[in-house]
Amino acid sequence: MHTKGLGAWLPRRRLRNPDKTAIVFGDGQRLSYSQLAHSAERVSQVLVARGVREGDSVAYLGENSPDFLITLFGAVRIGAVFVPVNTRLAIPEIEHVLSDSGARILIHDPEFAHRLERLLTASGAPAHVIRTGSSGRDGTLGLARLIEQATDIPPLHAADDDTPAAIVYTSGTTGRAKGAVLTHANLTAVAVNNLIDYDVSSDDVALMISPLFHVAALGMGALPVLLKGGTLVLEKGFDPGTALDLVERYRVTMLSGVPTTFQLLVDHPEWGSTDLSSLDKLTCGGSAVPSRILAAYEERGMSFSQGYGMTETSPGATSLSPDMTAHKLGSVGLPHFFTDVRVVDESGGAVETGIVGEIQVAGPNVFAGYHGLPDATAASLTADGWFRSGDLGYVDDHGYLYISDRLKDMIISGGENIYPAEIESLIADIDGVTGAAVIGVPDERWGEVPIAVLTVRDGFDITLDTIRGTLEGRVARYKLPTRVEIVGSLPRTASGKVRKHELRGLFPR
Structure with missing residues (x-):
């Protein structure tokens, strides 16, 4: 089916649910799917007016906000490539992301303006810089005003499966971060996998407390919910008290985080008095959830889905359903519906059940390669197209995967x-x-x-x-x-x- 890629998502959702709330943010402000699609279309005009063309990179530096998603969908609908920038990076690291991706334009939150002054005068800086909000740098217009004034909406670019949609830079646990190129097909596949394996529905309300610049929050949270027509509650940062309040206020059904996130919620004084009865989808990644945290949530009638993945798999590779958490304690689950996982020895041969080997992943969610790094791309993929994760693990008799460790972290x-x-x-x-x-x-x-x-x-x-x-x-x-x-x-x-x-x-x- 020819879908024209991610750029077609919001127009199609607008046809079906124009008045449905797509995003809740700030002090209860709301954007409908019609308004979200309208703004994304006008951002695409803002980009085109500044010379952005098919294949050009559009960088975004900012915390969770509607502007992040508006810029993403505005970029991909004209065939540009979205580059989310980790707000926690130091200036030299931001410089690397912008120069390595060849970003033609940078859109950023005003709160980062002081950090960017040196960067914007450096060689290789983006040709155009736009602040979110109404006012820009040196008297220029901010993104909000530019959207208001935009006319002559450019046509929707017909992206094919291999068209790059985003370059997401790896966490950089060693060396310089590499840009993983994720195609329209990659991000669509991971969203569909989530719809299937986590039963995302149009009635879901997802609280986004993890940063959208990280592919887990984007690929496993925001995109599946928007594809299905649910509602995102965007929060700029994680504060356990605020998160508990938002769950109760908006009857949040979905919440994702790392084990520390869920522990801090349990440790908060309002944990026991907050109405959490709406929550029915808890997803944890990064590492296994300790059993004492599992027990604290089970006492409140909640169970976890857990999973495994990485930037290069967009990021989901496996998922463990809540009903199997107790039976398969310590497992990260089964491969996602449209994803395959295998465990191999040093020569690339399949290992027996229970034997530790390297985990490899294949499927439509596996990335197109590292931007500008053909040798690194070739080294990361086997001859038959499987991604070498560098992680060690084993599979049990029922096909469930267990992570042993990172190959380089083994002692x-x-x-x-x-x-x-x-x-x-x-x-x-x-x-x-x-x-x-x-x-x-x-x-x-x-x-x-x-x-x-x-x-x-x-x-x-x-x-x-x-x-x-x-x-x-x-x-x-x-x-x-x-x-x-x-x-x-x-x-x-x-x-x-x-x-x-x-x-x-x-x-x-």
């Missing part, structure tokens, strides 16, 4: 392989532990030994004896941490994954 101690994720999941269940990362440090006798780096709730005294006593008898002795380091916070990517290379720099031995 080799005395010739034995140690997968930190296994230990971290057990430590995370200790009362008082709010975050756990296990890394390897050099050891003269064993080559490497594991240490635990933790964040701990006030009032709790977590010692090495506490950790070793909890793990004793549950894992092999060579896997027991040799020391514990307590830190104020763990360095994390936007998706919630711990930046272990930074921890190894803080604790080199």
Whole structure:
């Protein structure tokens, strides 16, 4: 079926549900599907008037807001490529994203203006810069005024499956971030997978507290809901008290986050008194949900879907349905409906059930490659087109996938392989532990030994004896941490994954 890509989504949704609320934001402001489509069309005219053509990159720097989605849909409807910029990046990192993507235009929130002054005078800066809101830089018009004045709406570009829709930069856990090129087919496929596996409906109200510049919130949250005709409640940042209030106020049905997100909600004083009865779809990624957090939600009648994926798979690869959470504790589930997953050995051959190997992913949601990096693209794909995740895992007798660890994070101690994720999941269940990362440090006798780096709730005294006593008898002795380091916070990517290379720099031995 010829759909003309993501650019056709809003016009088609406008025909079906023009007055349905698409977005709730700010202090109860609302945008209907008709208004959202109208604004996206006018953004496309704003872009064309500034020389943006098919294949050009349009960058956006800002927190969750209607402008993010208006710019996205305005760009793709003329065949341009949307580049979401992580607001947490340092200026040199933002410079890299803009120059590497070749962004012709940058649209940004006013609050980032002071950070961009040096960048905008650098060589390779975008030719055009537009602020959201009414007023722009040096007396120019802001995006809101430009939308009001836009006329002569350009025609809808007929994108095919291979047309790039977005360049999403990887979290950059090592080295410079690479731009993963996601096509219209990639983002459509991941949205459809979510409709099927998470039963997204047009009645759903999704609270978006994770940043849309991260592909998980975009591909697994915003896009499926808009495709189905549901409602997005956009929140600029995550505050547990505010999130609880929004769930109750707007009868939110869908909420996604990382384990820390859900723990902070449980720890908030209003947790017990907030009406959460509308919530029926909780999705957690980044790492497994500790069983004590699962129990806290189950006491309130809620269960989690969990999953696994990465930027290069748009990002969903697998999902674990709530009814299987208890039966398959620790699993990230089955492959998404239109996605395939396999586990292979070092030579690329299939491994037996229960044997750890590299996880590989195939399907219409697998990216087109890294922007401008043909060698890196070739290295990331097998000869038969499977994406090499670099993650280690195994599949059980029923086809459910379990993650062992990142290949590069595996610790080799005395010739034995140690997968930190296994230990971290057990430590995370200790009362008082709010975050756990296990890394390897050099050891003269064993080559490497594991240490635990933790964040701990006030009032709790977590010692090495506490950790070793909890793990004793549950894992092999060579896997027991040799020391514990307590830190104020763990360095994390936007998706919630711990930046272990930074921890190894803080604790080199």
